[in-house]
Amino acid sequence: MSLQEYWGVVERVVSSRNRRPVRYSYFEDVWRAVDEGHRLVVVRAPTGCGKTEAATAPFISDAAKGSRRWVSLVYALPTRSLASAMLRRLSRSLAAAGAEWTTATLSYGGLWEARPYLEGDVAVTTYDTLLHQFYGVVSPGYHLLLPAAKVSGSLVVLDETHLLQDAHWYAPSLLPAHVASLVSLGAQVLVVGATVPEVLLEELRREYRLVSRGEEPAVVDAADEPARGRLDVELRGGGMPVEGLCSLLEGAPRPALVVVNKVEKAVEAYRALRSCLGGSVALLHSRLRGGVRARVEGLFEGDGAPGDLVLVATQVVEAGLDLDVRFLVTEVSPVDSLIQRLGRCARRSDGHAVVFLDEEAARNVYPRELVERTLGVVDAQSLAESVRRLSVARELVDGVYAAEVVERLRKGWERALSEVKGWALRFPRSLLHKEAHREPGPLLRLGYEVACYLPGSAGEYEALLGGGETAVSLERLRDYTVRLSVEGRGEAPAAVVHEVGGREVVVALEYKRVDGGLALRGRRMEPRAFPRAVESGELFLLNPAFYLSEGGDELGVVRPWRSRSA
Template sequence: MSRAFDRVLKRCVASWNLLKYKAISARTSAHRVLRDWKDLVSEDELRSMEGSIEPYDFQKVLYEKLESLAGSGGLLVVEAPTASGKTEAVAAAFFSQLAEGDWWLAPRLMYTLPTRALTLTSYVRLCAYSKGVAGLLGLKPLPVSFEYGSTFTAKHYLYGAPVVASTLDAAAYGYVAQRVPGKLKNPRLSLPTALLATSLAVLDEVQLYQDEHYYSPAVIGMLLRPLVSAGAVVVIMSATLPSLLLEELVGSFEYERITSQGVKRGKVAVDIDFLRSGRELPDALDEREVLHSIREALSSGSVLIVSNTVKRAIECYGLLKKHFPGKVLLLHGKLTNSDRERREERLFGERLVVVSTQVVEAGFDFDANLMITELAPLDSLIQRAGRVARQAGASGKVLVFNVADPRPYASGLVRGTRALLLETNGKALEESLHSVEAAREHLDEVYIKPFVEQLKEAAAQLLLETEAYLRSLRLFSSPPEEDFKLREGFYVTVVVPEVYERLLQERTEASA
């Protein structure tokens, strides 16, 4: 491991931690602290915080693996528990090029995530890293851009900065010539293979691409293989990676693999008594025993309640507002960026009961004493429980409740998870929080091949159409006649008149 990587990694971790601390102290959002970075963050504070940071072994190995892949390209799979520093490690490898004065790895970092909310959070983190590293080296910060499917002009579209936080959808639809940000002057602005092949491409939280028919993982595999063949360095990261999901993503390609042997975090106890007795949300939140647990946890920290659907999350929120007025916050994926930012301003400065959906499963840097969750597939439960007792020496508790309707998940995955939790008395979930090897072993008990193959049958025709599209795709040509979808679902094309688009762009630039 190079000395430059060690210095930059410590600075990345310190920059993000100090940003959060400043947000907590000022009772504001991380976004606002980022905008006032020069006034609020000092080099002395960052250096002081760096003193207590020691890189994990897997982070050092990650740098060495990237060194070996640079130049020829290749695929790297990183498995590490939640809150272990995967993002800092891969970002530090990229930013360390500044300290070394040699762009040996890639001139561009393309950091992709499954959802817009996660992408926005990662954008803030990458901005913090960039500003912190710039202060360390006495340089100007590398520009960072945020892309989630906007309709603005070409300069904002994935080419806007050497560091890009993007939804995978935005990158993928550009790659297959389906994005049209250039309007009539440039109706097909593609994202060529050559541009991606010269980037460090990161796919984080890949477990979230698992869908009802395992369609998206198969499509992502189709997209990745030609990129790796073209010499791209691609990093796949997750804390919960079933063997069958990895098979879909990498196919027959050779790949390097890093598995973390564990990180420092608190102890989490999993209680499945409510699951065993069949109690469900939101009704159980009115029970005296549950309310007592929430009040007790609030006396020393925050509480997280996770529902599988927006409808039930709203019902839980409405019920809990009566018991904890002014202390309940609702988060879900249908909020606008500005609304979500306003609500998240409260997260760091108060003890709250946060009611949410799956949006907290990844990239949600929040630490709770108690989590109450509906039953979901094991990988989702591991991610949710990863928001509890994140600091070494802390302790927390997870209460798992039954769910009558498994949607939006496949019923077989929910049944398999229920059986595993009951059989192990919740230990399968506890073990998975501390060891990715234990997590993989337990996940493979739920994601069994016959069941996954059965799921895939329903999407077989759509996969054939997608494969035909990709085989027919040619650079600088009109898109093939076949249809392309990264995700299953009903797609709608929305045309926004340019007058409204200009107004929206003016407002966005004014608020920046």
């Protein structure tokens, strides 16, 4: 294929967003690797360096010409919100390139949609949905092999891998085996990221060699520096003072971003800034209802955020959102996460970042050893350079994620990891056996996500609590769904527990399609039945007392585990 054709696609796509196209040299390295047929390509490039365009240009170019080398493009991301944003982005890219007849779908295991199971020429999905469908753990009826057949001839892009990291290095430990299984069945895989540590790259190499008869994956490390403004970084000891944020932001350039590690502190910071800055402050975290999140995320699409905006957020801003702020205030986090946060600043104009180095701010959020090692390797200059130069980012990341550190993180999980890895690697040889489609353990994540419906009125809440039925549109259900991410598979969070007649119950919501939407009906169960209901993919009734609002501002579920009286 012609590299100039790919450049033509990139220029049309980027120009359609009112941006100036930049010809990064690493793009051509990626395209050559893809065109030469490398089954695994690992791409590492700084934030804001066009990785999405580099990864998708070959497929979009084919689509625009009406030719087809791959069955489809499957684009996987760690979260639903990132997948939704990427669908919008790729749909606009297809239209800009003249491939408007190419179909793009979103598949992330939703409760209420007719699940497309990776249908379409472009299928945007989450890692979890991709793997569960690929292995046939979740399937369209009895068609266990249909998703695998679709993926096997596709170009699969695995993006934002750093968001998979967890306290036990569980998901990153399993990713190489899943990649090897995808490649074994014929997929061409691109692993794309700004902060892929060497320890993960080496494990990708090792698993790939086993299924490719000793061949090496293509690894593209960008030498380009992104076309961005200058970033100055200031390090401060101690914790981020919520009461001092107003003075810190007074006179600071806008738009501005404040990133904290915990939802509870994000709400405190939002309250403080609203009191002094008024309506120019927005809040974004994972436990807001879907409609509010979409509205806030929408502020950053198109021509960018309002010039006077101050966004208070948690880790959800580390990827996906096309943020360009001029002033950043953040708590410390592991170095790869910190680089992603800094990458949101000074993308198109100069910016300034303040990093508070209080280790306690990361307690119970990130592994202590990763934060300690981060504090030991960072300085203001290296952090400022890390968003421009991949070599600096790699040195910082590899200084934290050393092989011995990773081994300590996954200590105690070796047996579980070995079982899932072995099952994944055997899958291509045993996929015709029904037993091969039975999940041996968590395929990627140790925790689970609870989908909860926030009733719109006291009457609706009482009806569902009493086992009654209520009709909702699909749009309303999406807008009023709150997702709670919970580690482990233990007791029900207090936010889904209700008191009825002096006893505690959890309410699962059964749903059926009716004209114009869905009919929901509440079904009570004992809290001890909650873990099994979660595994079955139930939708739950959220206790509205836990969803906070103040003066018309929605704050979301702030303390899902604490009782209302706490």
